[in-house]
Amino acid sequence: MGKDAERKPREHVEVWLDSVDLGDVIALATYVDGLTTNPILLRKNPATAGLDVTALTQHFARHFRHMAGKPVMMQVVSLDAQPILAEARALVQFGREHGAWVGVKIPAISGGILALR
Numbered sequence: 865m866g867k868d869a870e871r872k873p874r875e876h877v878e879v880w881l882d883s884v885d886l887g888d889v890i891a892l893a894t895y896v897d898g899l900t901t902n903p904i905l906l907r908k909n910p911a912t913a914g915l916d917v918t919a920l921t922q923h924f925a926r927h928f929r930h931m932a933g934k935p936v937m938m939q940v941v942s943l944d945a946q947p948i949l950a951e952a953r954a955l956v957q958f959g960r961e962h963g964a965w966v967g968v969k970i971p972a973i974s975g976g977i978l979a980l981r
Contacts, residue, residue, distance in 0.1 A: 878897040878898065879895070879896050879897055880896055880897060880898045880899065880900050880937075881893075881896040881898070881899050881900070882900050882901070882902065882905065883899070883901070883905065884901055884905045884906055884909045884911070884912050884923075885909060885911075886911075886926055886927060886930075889927045889930045889931065890930050893930045893931055893932065893934070896934070897934060897935075898931075898934050898935040898936065898937065899927060899931055899934065899935075899936045899937070900936070900937040900938075900969075901924075901937065901938055901939060902939055902969075903939055903941055903971075906920070906941065911923065916941075918954070920938075920941070921954065921955065921958040924936070924938065924958075925958075925962055928959075928962050928963075928964045931964070933963075933964070933965070934965075935965045935966075935967060936959070936964055936965065936966050936967070937966075937967040937968075937969055938955050938966055938967070938968060938969065939968070939969035939970075939971065940952055940955070940968065940969070940970060940971070940976075942975070943971075943973060943975045944975040945975045945976075945978035945979040946979075947975075948970060948975055948976055948979040949979050951968075952968040952970065952979070955968050956968060
């Protein structure tokens with residue numbers, strides 16, 4: 865039997881909401897363990913399409929209130945290493961300023977890999 869087969873099942877499965885829509889967050893925040901975003905949702909939503917990281921953080925400030933201290937994962941939107949690092953730092957700082965735990969997702973693209981080195 866392999867290591868994976870020997871593991872005990874988790875007692876609690878975490879459920880994260882993957883949305884940029886404030887209505888979704890308001891309606892579902894009490895039922896989820898955290899909030900996450902991704903660039904495809906950001907591009908498809910008229911409220912967030914084309915926003916830079918500063919404008920995105922302002923958009924998400926409203927979401928933090930409804931998440932009541934639950935973690936929020938935000939992905940950088942830049943494609944090159946230096947802008948990725950700048951955005952990541954800005955997202956973490958923004959979370960600190962708003963009393964939120966913000967995790968930063970770095971895409972597995974050449975710029976993201978360079979930023980992680």
